[in-house]
Amino acid sequence: MNRLPTCCAPLQHHWPLPRPVAGAVLVSCAFDPSQLAADDFQRAGIEQTASLQRSVAKRQAEYLAGRVCARAALQRLDGRDYVPGTHEDRSPIWPSAVHGSITHGKGWAAAVVAADGACRGLGLDQESLLDDERAERLAAEILTPAELARLDRSQLGLTVTLTFSLKESLFKTLYPLTRQRFYFEHAEVLEWSADGLARLRLLTDLSPAWRHGVELDGQFCLHDGHLLSLVSV
Template identity: 50%
Template sequence: MTSLPLCCSALDDSWPWRQPLPDLQLIALNFDTTALQDGDFLRCGIDAPPSVQRAVAKRKTEYLAGRLCAREALFRSLGITACPGTGEDRAPLWPRDCVGSITHSHGWAAAVVGRRTHYAGLGLDVEQIMPDARALKLAHQILTANEQDRFAGQMANTPGEFLTLAFSLKESLFKALYPLTRQRFYFEHAELVDTNPDGSSRLRLLTDLSTDWCSDRELDAHFTNRNGRVLSLVAVEA
């Protein structure tokens, strides 16, 4: 369905996590920020907000690639041909009957979409695994004191991979809950409870966001490590 510009690769609809989640559609592609051409947005039928129109080629290509993934995911899962717009808070504006999330990093973009009757919120995030030295410097900003104790072994053995995982999971949690609560929260307001070899994990809120989303509430999450990237997903069931 989607017409792709030269800066974008073919679409990939493979499911990257070990755990299947019903009624979700993931679409991904690779993109090249140096191959963006004048008129690509117009040819693809994608409207860019003023902030993107004024941006450098990297930001423009990221936005275009992410919206192309989102539009294809909407079409395949719900038969919707529209593309999500952008709100004043820069979050995607999804059609009424669905929820979704978009992510991009280092030449790769993806979007996941589901029906609102099945999912209340979705959070998708991809991160390039950071160097160990950088991870050790950032650990106190991303991990709570409890997390530093709980995952001391992982931080000693694979600090870059583990801290990237914690960062990505918390980003996915924010993306899933912000549309439901309209409350911003930060790394210290959630903690990683556990991670498992099968790519499943558990997150716990450490702050009250709303009457439904209170401190100590826990959610499942999923992650995978592919080609030096961590890809995480939080899916809040309806």
């Protein structure tokens, strides 16, 4: 019987984002690396690889929390008991005919999954909100010239954090479909609104189906200084 690790709070089965994705399941939990117990991987029934054994408590706790959420989401999706492994490129290994994404930040982790018939890809990302000073330093690395030109400096921290997060979610969505890496300059956020909806455009060719100029919808929500974004196709 798999049990909840000591470092993890009870799981939350919910949909915090503004627009439901038909057939998708999202599970999250808070976690505390300082509460990580020596037997937490064994307790949860999750393999602790050699590299994880050598890693710091923060890395172990966030990996454990993310995989616990992923397993719970898959159980709710179709009843299977499955913990995603890890590809050499560090992306999760999902069951065939299932799309999913895992994210973790400061003390919070989540996973979202959906069956192949419901969607073709999902990308989920969580970030702590940048303060304006750090956002100013990072803006030129994250935003394209067009994004910088229309940047509203009254919402500097939010805009830079949101742009970063949406592009991360976009990458998590499209990388499993194309196996092509791309970077911040290869996508732009065209618009976003206070109701949590956004629109992105791809600025590079990744595959015959995913070419320069393709536009996708994104969504996001804010909670306690954290931002959660999702891109689905």
